Amino acid sequence: EFELTQSPDTLSLSPGERATLSCRASQSLSSSYIAWYRQKPGQAPRLLVYGASHRAPGIPDRFSGSGSGADFTLTISSLEPEDFAVYYCQQYGSSPTWTFGQGTKVEIK
Amino acid sequence: QVQLQQWGAGLLKPSETLSLTCTVHGAALSDYYWSWIRQSPGKGLEWIGEVNHGGSTNYNPSLENRVTISVDRSKNQFSLKLRSVTAADTAVYFCARNVIYYFYMDVWGKGTTVTVSS
Numbered sequence: 001e002f003e004l005t006q007s008p009d010t011l012s013l014s015p016g017e018r019a020t021l022s023c024r025a026s027q028s029l030s031s032s033y034i035a036w037y038r039q040k041p042g043q044a045p046r047l048l049v050y051g052a053s054h055r056a057p058g059i060p061d062r063f064s065g066s067g068s069g070a071d072f073t074l075t076i077s078s079l080e081p082e083d084f085a086v087y088y089c090q091q092y093g094s095s096p097t098w099t100f101g102q103g104t105k106v107e108i109k
Numbered sequence: 110q111v112q113l114q115q116w117g118a119g120l121l122k123p124s125e126t127l128s129l130t131c132t133v134h135g136a137a138l139s140d141y142y143w144s145w146i147r148q149s150p151g152k153g154l155e156w157i158g159e160v161n162h163g164g165s166t167n168y169n170p171s172l173e174n175r176v177t178i179s180v181d182r183s184k185n186q187f188s189l190k191l192r193s194v195t196a197a198d199t200a201v202y203f204c205a206r207n208v209i210y211y212f213y214m215d216v217w218g219k220g221t222t223v224t225v226s227s
Contacts, residue, residue, distance in 0.1 A: 035213035044203050044217035045154065051211040088154055092212030096169040098144065098156040 002026055002094035006087075006101035012109040019076040021104045023089035028069045033092040036065055036074045039103075040085045048087075049074060076106075084108050111135040113218035115204045117189075121225045127191040131204030131218055138162035138182055142207040144214060145178060145189045147200040155200075159207060160187050194225045 003026040013019055023034070031052035037045035047056040049065035052072055062077040076083055089101040117129035131143070138161075145157040158168035160178040168176050177190045191198060202221050205214040 032210075033212050035211075037214075044205075044220055045214075046217075047213055047215050050208075050213040050215075054211065056213075056215065090154075090213070096156055096171070097159065097167050098146075098207075098214075100154040100156070102153045 002091065002096070002099050004089055004091055004099055004101035006089060006104045008104060009102070010105045010107060012107050013079055014109045015079050015081060017079055019079055019083070019106055021074040021076075021087050021089075021106075023067075023072045023074070023101050025070040025072075025091060027094065029091055029093060031068050031072075034065075034067070034072050035090045036063075037088045037090065038083070038085050039088065040082070045088060079106070111206065111216045113204050113206065113216055115202075115218035115221050117202075117221055117223070119222055119224060121194050121223065123195050123225060123227055124193055125225075127194050127198065127202075127223055127225075128188070129202055129204070129221055129223075130186055130188045133185045133187075133206075136206070136216075138180060138185060138187070142167075142209065143180070143187045144205045144207050146203045146205060146214075147198075148203070148220075149197075149200045152200075157189065157191075157202075196225050199223065199225045 005024045007022045034052040036049040039045040053065045086103045112134040115131040142159045144159040158178045160166045175192045180187045204218040206216040
């Protein structure tokens with residue numbers, strides 16, 4: 001079964017700091033198949049990045065995605081108050097067809 | 110603007126069937142797959158399955174023997190049925206639109222809380 005492992009589980013940072021979130025796949029995959037989401041409490045996930053590095057419409061440029069093969073990264077260049085939330089990476093293709101990582105919580109230090 | 114409006118029963122007893130429906134506003138069912146995803150309390154996201162406008166489906170193998178996802182083109186809706194529920198099926202259930210080529214889910218419903226309790 002395909003797995004995505006996110007690290008760290010929790011990231012404690014202050015507003016204005018840079019956040020670097022990692023997503024590692026259990027096997028190599030096309031970067032077209034990787035997306036990132038932010039989920040605030042009580043809300044549905046919101047798409048941030050697709051195709052590993054393409055920002056979704058309306059997403060500010062402080063969010064950037066990178067990576068290839070089995071290692072992918074979401075970077076938030078300067079944390080805003082609304083960025084303290086849980087972030088998920090997601091892949092398409094291997095069984096099960098869609099898989100999410102376990103999430104990284106970005107909390108206020 | 111595309112919106113997904115979801116509804117269904119929020120409280121079930123063990124062994125009953127969970128039934129949820131998602132109506133698509135502002136887009137046609139064609140050209141996309143449509144997914145159901147759930148999130149158990151305090152846990153991450155689990156994909157349940159997907160359907161396209163023609164009724165073709167893909168399911169998570171872990172749930173495949175209990176799940177049916179169907180589409181009603183006349184109402185621009187798709188639905189989830191999960192049979193023989195247990196407390197482990199207690200979760201928030203989301204519907205979402207799948208974009209294919211680059212593969213991602215760009216529109217989500219607000220979520221429906223389903224609790225299974227005797």
